[in-house]
Amino acid sequence: VFAALALTALVAGCGAPGDDGDDSASQATPAATTDAKPDISKLGNVTLTIWDQEVRGGQKAQIEELSKQFEAKYPNVKVERISKSFEDTVKTVKLGASDPNAPDIVPANQGRPIMGELVKAKLLRPLDDYAKVYGWADRYSPTLLDLNRFSEDGKEFGSGQLYGLSQMGEIVGVYYNKEKVPTPPTTLAEFEASLEEAKAAGETPIQFGNLEKWPGIHNYETVLGQFADKQAVRDFVFAKDGANFDTPEFQEAAAKIQEWVDKGYFNKNFNGTDYDPAWQSFAKGGSRYLIAGTWLTADLAKEMGDNVGFMLMPGDDPNAPVSLGGESLPYSITSSSKNPDVAAAYIDFLTDANAAKVLVDTDNLPAMLGAPAPASGVSVEVAQAWEKLNQSDGLIPYLDYATPTAGDDIGGAIQEMLAKKSDPQEFTAGVQEKFSEWAESR
Amino acid sequence: VTATAPATSPVAAAARGVAGAGGAPERPPGEPRLVGYLYVLPAFAVFACFVLYPLGKAGWISLWNWDGLTVATWAGFSNYTDVFTDEELRSAFMHALVLLVFYAVFPLLIGLLLAGVMARARIRGLAFFRTILFLPQVIALVVVAVMWKMIYDPDNGALNRMLGWFGIEGKSWLGDFSLALPSIGFVGTWLYFGLAMVLLTAGVQKIPSSLYDAARVDGAGPVREFLAVTLPGLRGEIAVSLTLTTIYALRNFDLVYITTHGGPGDATSVPAFQVFSRAFESGQVGSAAAIGITLTVVIFLISLGINRLAERGT
Numbered sequence: 001v002f003a004a005l006a007l008t009a010l011v012a013g014c015g016a017p018g019d020d021g022d023d024s025a026s027q028a029t030p031a032a033t034t035d036a037k038p039d040i041s042k043l044g045n046v047t048l049t050i051w052d053q054e055v056r057g058g059q060k061a062q063i064e065e066l067s068k069q070f071e072a073k074y075p076n077v078k079v080e081r082i083s084k085s086f087e088d089t090v091k092t093v094k095l096g097a098s099d100p101n102a103p104d105i106v107p108a109n110q111g112r113p114i115m116g117e118l119v120k121a122k123l124l125r126p127l128d129d130y131a132k133v134y135g136w137a138d139r140y141s142p143t144l145l146d147l148n149r150f151s152e153d154g155k156e157f158g159s160g161q162l163y164g165l166s167q168m169g170e171i172v173g174v175y176y177n178k179e180k181v182p183t184p185p186t187t188l189a190e191f192e193a194s195l196e197e198a199k200a201a202g203e204t205p206i207q208f209g210n211l212e213k214w215p216g217i218h219n220y221e222t223v224l225g226q227f228a229d230k231q232a233v234r235d236f237v238f239a240k241d242g243a244n245f246d247t248p249e250f251q252e253a254a255a256k257i258q259e260w261v262d263k264g265y266f267n268k269n270f271n272g273t274d275y276d277p278a279w280q281s282f283a284k285g286g287s288r289y290l291i292a293g294t295w296l297t298a299d300l301a302k303e304m305g306d307n308v309g310f311m312l313m314p315g316d317d318p319n320a321p322v323s324l325g326g327e328s329l330p331y332s333i334t335s336s337s338k339n340p341d342v343a344a345a346y347i348d349f350l351t352d353a354n355a356a357k358v359l360v361d362t363d364n365l366p367a368m369l370g371a372p373a374p375a376s377g378v379s380v381e382v383a384q385a386w387e388k389l390n391q392s393d394g395l396i397p398y399l400d401y402a403t404p405t406a407g408d409d410i411g412g413a414i415q416e417m418l419a420k421k422s423d424p425q426e427f428t429a430g431v432q433e434k435f436s437e438w439a440e441s442r
Numbered sequence: 443v444t445a446t447a448p449a450t451s452p453v454a455a456a457a458r459g460v461a462g463a464g465g466a467p468e469r470p471p472g473e474p475r476l477v478g479y480l481y482v483l484p485a486f487a488v489f490a491c492f493v494l495y496p497l498g499k500a501g502w503i504s505l506w507n508w509d510g511l512t513v514a515t516w517a518g519f520s521n522y523t524d525v526f527t528d529e530e531l532r533s534a535f536m537h538a539l540v541l542l543v544f545y546a547v548f549p550l551l552i553g554l555l556l557a558g559v560m561a562r563a564r565i566r567g568l569a570f571f572r573t574i575l576f577l578p579q580v581i582a583l584v585v586v587a588v589m590w591k592m593i594y595d596p597d598n599g600a601l602n603r604m605l606g607w608f609g610i611e612g613k614s615w616l617g618d619f620s621l622a623l624p625s626i627g628f629v630g631t632w633l634y635f636g637l638a639m640v641l642l643t644a645g646v647q648k649i650p651s652s653l654y655d656a657a658r659v660d661g662a663g664p665v666r667e668f669l670a671v672t673l674p675g676l677r678g679e680i681a682v683s684l685t686l687t688t689i690y691a692l693r694n695f696d697l698v699y700i701t702t703h704g705g706p707g708d709a710t711s712v713p714a715f716q717v718f719s720r721a722f723e724s725g726q727v728g729s730a731a732a733i734g735i736t737l738t739v740v741i742f743l744i745s746l747g748i749n750r751l752a753e754r755g756t
Binding site for chain 1 (some may be wrong): 495502505506508509510511512513514515516591594595596598599614615616617618619622702704705706707708719720722723724725727728
């Protein structure tokens with residue numbers, strides 16, 4: 001121990017952690033801005049290293065196909081993909097991007113926990129110059145582009161420079177078993193009546209697996225969208241002035257979902273059930289409904305065929321739906337990438353009209369405007385819901401974008417609230433307290 | 443475990459002769475010679491490189507507020523005061539102490555019971571049973587955790603199905619706020635009682651049977667025999683077993699990470715999990731380092747205490 005203390009004193013000579021001198025200075029300014037489409041085929045042999053999280057069925061199929069096409073188009077480019085699950089990605093992406101030999105492209109998840117931290121550390125290259133050259137602004141709705149924007153100092157989320165592009169739109173909605181639910185409910189009251197009916201018939205109304213903590217955020221926020229004003233949720237996530245979680249509407253949503261727990265509308269042991277077994281159980285006919293994101297569309301379609309349907313969580317007004325959603329993890333270029341031009345061309349290739357078609361063919365939901373409509377299956381309903389949601393501007397962003405620790409804070413608080421360890425008032429007050437602590441310290 | 447005294451070996455005696463010829467002053471007996479440090483140097487260099495330097499660096503980082511990416515700001519000892527004042531961290535350390543009972547005390551008690559039985563009766567096929575009971579030790583901890591997560595699954599898990607055969611309604615073992623921590627603790631007991639048993643039964647075989655004969659002649663029953671002969675004879679093994687399992691209990695991370703992520707809520711959060719979550723998820727590297735250092739000190743003190751107690755008796 002004494003030796004360790006002595007050593008501490010010795011190490012003390014090397015200054016503040018993170019202050020390595022040279023690289024932070026060179027990263028302060030991004031590489032020279034691009035003003036014309038670079039010709040990738042003339043750049044010689046290039047190996048592009050990409051981290052992605054496309055490990056689920058349909059997502060894996062599309063990126064493998066598009067990478068193959070990209071390599072065929074530019075024989076001098078070799079695409080080297082390193083795929084990790086979402087959970088592993090969010091834990092390693094900050095370390096990966098801070099490596100001097102960082103991959104060229106990383107999935108810097110939207111929001112303050114990942115993208116915000118990376119922007120603050122100047123580890124991502126702003127993409128506005130490429131956006132202009134390739135016309136990316138015409139490809140997406142402003143709402144979706146804004147989710148990938150941060151101010152240069154990483155303080156403002158949802159505005160400023162563009163730091164990545166996403167391929168897929170995401171909606172967290174309600175999948176239903178068409179055999180058990182022939183006509184889907186259109187209002188919240190009808191939905192609850194259907195839950196009650198299922199319960200009375202001895203079925204499991206909603207299958208839910210919340211062992212991992214984060215699925216609870218999706219279930220709560222899906223209900224929250226039907227109670228709170230969508231602007232109030234957005235203001236909280238983007239940390240706008242007056243952002244407040246501790247309001248009667250947020251409490252009402254918590255009370256509603258607690259009521260569902262009380263009435264047995266979820267499988268009994270949801271806090272001890274895994275996410276994947278939960279949707280697999282739904283796929284095998286274990287419940288009427290499943291509240292989940294569109295990243296499961298391809299897997300569910302494969303298991304259930306035409307028997308699975310998708311709808312937005314119904315609210316009071318069927319013509320003004322509000323739903324949790326956004327877009328998939330963005331592809332961002334690291335500041336230390338030696339081939340930003342090639343990386344940008346690859347990102348462009350992953351999000352152009354051809355890519356939109358590949359995405360539809362692999363049961364994914366393209367985030368791009370004017371994507372072709374899918375021909376059949378549950379993807380049709382997903383695409384229609386996406387269209388409707390965009391028209392009514394009903395997307396609300398994920399709560400876990402809000403602060404660097406929001407995922408764990410809010411996820412854990414929701415587990416407690418669902419287990420009746422806290423009442424709705426304690427729940428919203430607790431989340432707001434953690435949020436204020438962060439807001440004051442930033 | 444004691445090393446043999448080097449002075450008695452012929453090599454050391456020869457070395458002393460050489461040193462004596464060099465005109466070195468006569469040392470009092472038992473005083474180490476300076477050249478001894480030279481022999482330790484290669485091992486020390488490796489130790490310093492891979493243990494002391496990282497430890498020192500962790501100690502240094504723990505004095506800063508650092509998100510792992512940008513330049514840190516000086517924090518002084520505030521990360522350490524947080525360890526004691528932050529409710530989340532305090533409860534993490536409390537959970538570790540609960541796990542200590544499951545990881546160290548229960549395996550020891552089970553091991554002692556088995557060793558006591560084996561001391562009285564020589565069991566046929568002992569090696570076979572010992573191998574079976576020791577098996578959990580050999581499996582990678584990740585595999586153990588994934589396996590138990592499946593066993594504990596509330597709907598399709600083996601445990602609830604088995605309870606169902608007897609008409610007992612299963613529980614949500616990992617999802618219930620009061621059951622999650624003991625459930626994880628039970629895995630630890632299952633994992634480490636084999637280790638304790640192997641250590642202790644080996645120790646029992648070392649106790650001369652004449653002591654047992656003497657005890658029986660004096661009319662000691664099984665309990666008396668255990669307390670008077672077996673237990674004192676196993677003091678060293680008990681210390682080793684407790685030290686090892688205590689370290690496993692306090693640095694427990696893999697099981698919690700894979701089965702519950704510290705949930706539900708914070709019900710199974712332990713210090714090592716907080717270190718990971720703060721360092722790699724929420725960008726509080728300084729705080730993570732402070733927890734790590736505190737945990738090191740706690741483990742060091744507890745192991746020291748166990749070994750002091752064991753030595754005092756001999």
